[in-house]
Amino acid sequence: MTPKAPTRAQPGVTETPWGRADGKDVSLYTLSNGNGLTLKVSNYGGVITAFEVPDRHGKLADIVLGFDELADYEAKSPYFGAIIGRVANRIAGAQFTLNGKTYLLAANNGRSSLHGGHKGWDKVVWNAKVASSRESASVELSHESRDGDEGYPGTVQATNTYSLDDSNVLRIEMRATTDQVTVINMAHHTYWNLAGHAAGSIRDHELAIHGRSYTPADPLSLTVSGEVAPVSGTPFDFRMAKAIGADLESAGGKPVGFDYNWVVDGDPGALRPVARVKDPRSGRVLTLTANQPGVQFYSGNFLDGSITGKASARYEQYAGFCLETQAFPNAINIPAWRSSVILEPGQNYLSTMHIAFTAE
Numbered sequence: 001m002t003p004k005a006p007t008r009a010q011p012g013v014t015e016t017p018w019g020r021a022d023g024k025d026v027s028l029y030t031l032s033n034g035n036g037l038t039l040k041v042s043n044y045g046g047v048i049t050a051f052e053v054p055d056r057h058g059k060l061a062d063i064v065l066g067f068d069e070l071a072d073y074e075a076k077s078p079y080f081g082a083i084i085g086r087v088a089n090r091i092a093g094a095q096f097t098l099n100g101k102t103y104l105l106a107a108n109n110g111r112s113s114l115h116g117g118h119k120g121w122d123k124v125v126w127n128a129k130v131a132s133s134r135e136s137a138s139v140e141l142s143h144e145s146r147d148g149d150e151g152y153p154g155t156v157q158a159t160n161t162y163s164l165d166d167s168n169v170l171r172i173e174m175r176a177t178t179d180q181v182t183v184i185n186m187a188h189h190t191y192w193n194l195a196g197h198a199a200g201s202i203r204d205h206e207l208a209i210h211g212r213s214y215t216p217a218d219p220l221s222l223t224v225s226g227e228v229a230p231v232s233g234t235p236f237d238f239r240m241a242k243a244i245g246a247d248l249e250s251a252g253g254k255p256v257g258f259d260y261n262w263v264v265d266g267d268p269g270a271l272r273p274v275a276r277v278k279d280p281r282s283g284r285v286l287t288l289t290a291n292q293p294g295v296q297f298y299s300g301n302f303l304d305g306s307i308t309g310k311a312s313a314r315y316e317q318y319a320g321f322c323l324e325t326q327a328f329p330n331a332i333n334i335p336a337w338r339s340s341v342i343l344e345p346g347q348n349y350l351s352t353m354h355i356a357f358t359a360e
Contacts, residue, residue: 011137011166013130018042019070024125026070031137031164036060037357039164045122046083046141046160047073048190050310053168056283056359061196063284065320068310074123076307079189082122083160083174084115086145086152087341088187089261089296089329092223096332098153098342099181105151112223115189117150121158122189136165147180154180156343168357176349184343185327186351191300191320194279194286198313202300202321203245206278209238209297211262215328219253226334228263236260241276244299244321257301257318261294261329268293268340271352275323278360287356290325293340298322325353 011033018028021044028049031039038060040050049067052060066080067073073080091114094107106117115122126141138161145156156178163171174186193202214236215224231237235247236258244258251258266272274288274295288295298321305316331337343349 011135011164012132013137013139015130018044021070021074022123022125026125027128029128029130029139031139031162033137033164033168034166035168037164037168039162039170041139041162042070042073043126043128043141044070044073045124046126047077047122048081048162051170053284053357054359061199061282062310063192063194063196065191065193065197065315066310077122078302078307079115079122081190082188083126083141084187084189084324085121085158085176085184086116086150086156087113087183087185087332088115088324088326089185090114090221090223092221092330092333096183098183098332103151103153110221112221119150121145121186126160136163136171138163152182154178154182156182156184158186160186170355170357172353172355174349174351176343177345177347178343179345181342181344183332183341184349185331185341186349187296187324187326188353189322189324191322192277192286193320194277194284195281197310197320199281200316201245201318203243203248203318204280205244205321206241206280207238207244207297207321208241208276209262209295210265210273210275211295212239212265213263215261215263215294217260217329222253222259224261224329224334226336231262236262238297241278245318248299248318253301255301255317258297258299259301261296261326263328264290264293264295264325271354274325277321277323283359285358285360287358288323288325288353289356290351290353292325292327292351294326294328296322296324296326296329298324325351
C-alpha cells in the first residue's frame, strides 16, 4: 500500500481572551499558515504581538518586539506593532488649517503632534472579524473615530486587515472613509528584529531602500519643512544594500540614528518595491512592497534598555527597526504635499503593505 502524503495544514485563525481595556473586551488572534508561520494580533491598537518565522535552517523565532501582557501595551509601549492614525508621524506646531479653519492638536512630542495625539488609534479597542480560506488567514479590525477625536474633523470609518498566506506574505490593508473633509495618513508600526526579538542590535542587518531622495528633518524636533534632497553622497543612501550600522553615527540626531522619511521610487499610489532587509546571522529576509509615497525608516534610536519586553527581554538601543509606509510627514502643512493626506466624503483611502518573508 502506498503511504499517504502528510496532510498539509491550512491557514487558520484562533481567538483567545486577553483582558479588558477602555471598558471593552480584548482578544488575541493567532493567524497561522500551512508553512508553520504564526502571527499574533490583538484588537487593542491592532498590535502585532508576536510573529514566528523560520530561518535558513527552518528554525522558528519571534521577530517582533513587544510585551507578553496587555497592561504593558497600555502603560509603556513605544507604538510596538500598532496601527497608527489618524495621522502618522509628526505634524509641526500641532496644528493645521483646512478649508480656512485652524485645528489644534495635542502637542505630545515637543511642539509637534505625533502618531494621532494622546489617544491615537494605537490605544483604542477595535472591532474584530475573523476569516480564513484555503489561501490565507485574516482578521479585519474596524473603528469609528468620531468628529473632533483628538482635534480632527469628521467622523471616520477605518478598517485594518491583516492576512497571512501560504506564500509567507503578510498583507496589511488600511482603509478609511469620512463624512467631512479631514486628514488621514495611517501607518503600521512593528519593530522588527529578523534575528529574533531578544537577539540584540539590528546594526548588522543589511538594508536596501528603493529611494533616491529623502525629506530632511530637523535633527532635534524631527519635523520636516518640505525640502526633498538626494540621498547620493549621504548616510541616507541605501540604494545598494548595506549594514544599518555602517553609517548610523553619521546620520546624526539626538539620540543618534535614522528616523527619516524616504521618497519611494516609482509612481506614488502604485504598489511597488520599497525595501529589503536581510539578517546575515539567521538568513531571514524581509521584502516590503507598498502603495504609499514614502517610507519612514526608524532604527530604534529611542530604545534605551528601560523597557522589558517578552520573556523578560531588555530592549536596548537599536534592538529593532521600523519601516512605516506613509504619505510624507507634516504633509498637511506643506502646500506641495497636502493633497496626499486630505480625505473628502465619497473618497476611499487605501494604504497597502505586502511584507514577504524568505530565507537564504
